[in-house]
Amino acid sequence: MKFLRVDMSSKNIRSEEVPQSYLGLGGRSLTSTIINTEVPPKCDPLGPENKLIFAPGLLSGTNLVNTSRISVGAKSPLTGTIKESNAGGTIATALGHLGITAIVIDGQAVKGEMFILRIDEKGEASLIPAKEYKGMRTYSLVDKLIKTYGDKTSVMCIGPAGEYLMKSASIQTSDVDDHPCRAAARGGLGAVMGAKGLKALVVDRRGKSPDAIADPEAFKEAAKIFALKVKENPFSGQFLPNLGTAGLVAAVNSMGAFPSYNATKGVLPGWENISGENLTKIMKERGGGPGHMGCAQCIIRCSNVFMDKQGKYVTSSLEYETIWAFGGMTGIKDLDTIARLDFLCDDIGLDTMNTGVAIAVAMDAGYKKFEDGQAAIEMLEEIGRGTEMGKVLGDGPAAVGRRFSHLRIPAVKNQSIAAYDPRAMQGNGVTYATSPMGADHTAGNVIGQYMARKLDPLKPEGQVKASRNAQIAMAAMDSIGLCILAAVALEAPEAGAAFLKALSAKLGTELGADAIGQLGIRTLQAEREFNRKAGFTNKDDRLPEFFYKEALSPHNTTFAVTDADLDTTLAF
Amino acid sequence: MFGELRRKIPDYRPDKGLEMDIPEGSKIADLLVLLGIPASPGATVIMEGRILPLEEKLSHGSLVNIFHVMFGG
Numbered sequence: 001m002k003f004l005r006v007d008m009s010s011k012n013i014r015s016e017e018v019p020q021s022y023l024g025l026g027g028r029s030l031t032s033t034i035i036n037t038e039v040p041p042k043c044d045p046l047g048p049e050n051k052l053i054f055a056p057g058l059l060s061g062t063n064l065v066n067t068s069r070i071s072v073g074a075k076s077p078l079t080g081t082i083k084e085s086n087a088g089g090t091i092a093t094a095l096g097h098l099g100i101t102a103i104v105i106d107g108q109a110v111k112g113e114m115f116i117l118r119i120d121e122k123g124e125a126s127l128i129p130a131k132e133y134k135g136m137r138t139y140s141l142v143d144k145l146i147k148t149y150g151d152k153t154s155v156m157c158i159g160p161a162g163e164y165l166m167k168s169a170s171i172q173t174s175d176v177d178d179h180p181c182r183a184a185a186r187g188g189l190g191a192v193m194g195a196k197g198l199k200a201l202v203v204d205r206r207g208k209s210p211d212a213i214a215d216p217e218a219f220k221e222a223a224k225i226f227a228l229k230v231k232e233n234p235f236s237g238q239f240l241p242n243l244g245t246a247g248l249v250a251a252v253n254s255m256g257a258f259p260s261y262n263a264t265k266g267v268l269p270g271w272e273n274i275s276g277e278n279l280t281k282i283m284k285e286r287g288g289g290p291g292h293m294g295c296a297q298c299i300i301r302c303s304n305v306f307m308d309k310q311g312k313y314v315t316s317s318l319e320y321e322t323i324w325a326f327g328g329m330t331g332i333k334d335l336d337t338i339a340r341l342d343f344l345c346d347d348i349g350l351d352t353m354n355t356g357v358a359i360a361v362a363m364d365a366g367y368k369k370f371e372d373g374q375a376a377i378e379m380l381e382e383i384g385r386g387t388e389m390g391k392v393l394g395d396g397p398a399a400v401g402r403r404f405s406h407l408r409i410p411a412v413k414n415q416s417i418a419a420y421d422p423r424a425m426q427g428n429g430v431t432y433a434t435s436p437m438g439a440d441h442t443a444g445n446v447i448g449q450y451m452a453r454k455l456d457p458l459k460p461e462g463q464v465k466a467s468r469n470a471q472i473a474m475a476a477m478d479s480i481g482l483c484i485l486a487a488v489a490l491e492a493p494e495a496g497a498a499f500l501k502a503l504s505a506k507l508g509t510e511l512g513a514d515a516i517g518q519l520g521i522r523t524l525q526a527e528r529e530f531n532r533k534a535g536f537t538n539k540d541d542r543l544p545e546f547f548y549k550e551a552l553s554p555h556n557t558t559f560a561v562t563d564a565d566l567d568t569t570l571a572f
Numbered sequence: 573m574f575g576e577l578r579r580k581i582p583d584y585r586p587d588k589g590l591e592m593d594i595p596e597g598s599k600i601a602d603l604l605v606l607l608g609i610p611a612s613p614g615a616t617v618i619m620e621g622r623i624l625p626l627e628e629k630l631s632h633g634s635l636v637n638i639f640h641v642m643f644g645g
Binding site for chain 1: 574575576578586614616618620621623625626637639640641642643644
């Protein structure tokens with residue numbers, strides 16, 4: 001258990017034991033607690049006082065399945081709030097194998113200088129000048145880094161968007177095939193990394209010094225049961241390997257909750273062309289396909305590989321939210337174009353959601369026409385080149401709205417919503433409004449409650465409670481490092497008990513049934529405390545006005561949860 | 573039918589769907605039984621944008637979409 005503290009101003013690297021006050025924390029709970037404790041809340045997110053923290057989940061690096069999630073935290077240049085953005089891939093497991101609990105990046109390199117932080121198989125860290133990699137897009141960067149440092153290397157890096165300090169800049173990370181297609185995308189953390197002068201984090205995967213498991217036998221037994229339950233669950237065991245998250249396109253359209261044409265409709269006419277079913281059909285015809293393993297330790301295989309008509313690689317892990325942002329929001333109903341846009345975002349280092357919605361707002365404002373795939377590709381290339389318009393687009397939907405004086409901006413705290421319209425899934429609206437992260441579906445997605453017939457998505461009643469419970473659970477999962485898609489198996493009591501047992505065995509303490517919920521609450525409290533100190537109040541926890549005023553077809557509903565109810569969501 | 577549920581019906585044609593004759597007064601739960609889908613958590617039945625409760629009765633000519641219960645991605 002150790003922290004690596006890296007000062008980009010002095011280039012000093014210090015290894016230290018995890019301080020007492022941070023013990024028992026990992027992933028999001030750790031990044032958020034460090035930020036709340038050590039980062040001045042009113043600091044410039046792109047200045048030297050901000051800290052960028054990489055923290056694998058509490059169980060990352062163990063043998064428990066689907067625990068290869070890494071949390072990245074900082075004060076966000078997009079939202080101005082605290083931020084945690086997490087990603088899969090292989091790096092969380094690599095850090096876990098080295099016994100590294102967190103890497104804390106502080107200070108700032110001289111403007112124009114770029115470095116790589118390399119951690120070797122013994123856990124020794126060094127900063128290497130990265131002049132030759134400056135301006136490089138992520139696919140060629142990772143290719144070059146793997147050639148330099150060997151094929152047992154995991155990478156987290158930024159593309160040109162991060163170097164330009166754009167507010168939609170992501171941090172991309174390599175998957176099991178060494179493609180930088182996985183992203184800690186949200187909140188513009190790529191810009192924080194760029195401002196620090198850090199182009200890439202390069203970690204050797206051959207570490208052999210993981211933290212000890214307090215009770216290895218109990219852990220092994222519990223891990224076996226949990227893996228079995230993930231396989232048995234129809235969603236994680238059968239649905240996702242065959243359709244991936246794209247399987248949601250049909251369901252959410254059928255529910256009238258698929259924000260389309262910049263959230264002016266709840267159904268995309270012709271959604272069948274971009275459905276998970278059609279995606280699977282195309283991928284199987286061309287090679288590649290669903291059932292791809294993207295992350296270390298994964299037994300679900302929700303990832304995919306999309307080839308073009310000639311059978312050449314286009315992109316990996318083409319996800320539901322990306323298909324929505326570049327398909328539903330823009331009206332582009334062509335998976336080849338959407339896959340290309342996904343690749344460009346990964347390569348330039350951009351959040352697909354914030355970028356797709358930025359393009360949709362530009363189209364809605366009349367800058368380009370809806371459904372024009374070529375225009376969308378050109379807009380992305382403008383971002384990649386850092387042109388004047390590219391910089392506006394790269395700062396996300398709010399910046400585009402300001403540029404065109406356009407008021408329909410589907411974002412909260414400047415961060416775009418995701419693929420669930422709050423007027424037809426009111427609970428997801430509660431999450432968008434109240435999450436300390438800005439609009440973020442993974443912070444507390446309620447769709448499972450609707451599809452299991454436990455809650456009516458159109459009525460305001462019960463939505464605050466559903467969002468609260470989901471937000472607490474997700475804050476905990478993001479701390480433990482469990483993939484959201486494996487977490488669905490926890491609904492089975494036997495799986496929940498095994499998971500708690502595994503966590504207890506790892507930490508060497510008998511955790512009570514409420515321990516996981518308490519971890520979630522503690523994390524949310526730290527995040528809200530930071531936001532309060534940064535100047536945010538309940539009045540910021542609201543959706544944009546048009547969600548309250550413009551009814552969404554086909555249900556013709558508006559967002560109807562009252563402000564007073566919203567304010568109770570996370571008032572612990 | 574969507575996703576892996578289609579595999580339950582040999583030669584299922586997504587563009588045409590599946591026409592079924594069911595007894596008068598059948599409920600959603602009865603339809604799922606006829607299709608061999610366990611009711612819980614099994615499937616979600618949606619008609620005209622609305623998720624139907626298991627006890628909802630079907631009428632002649634009802635067009636329904638049937639999905640796995642899904643969670644966020």
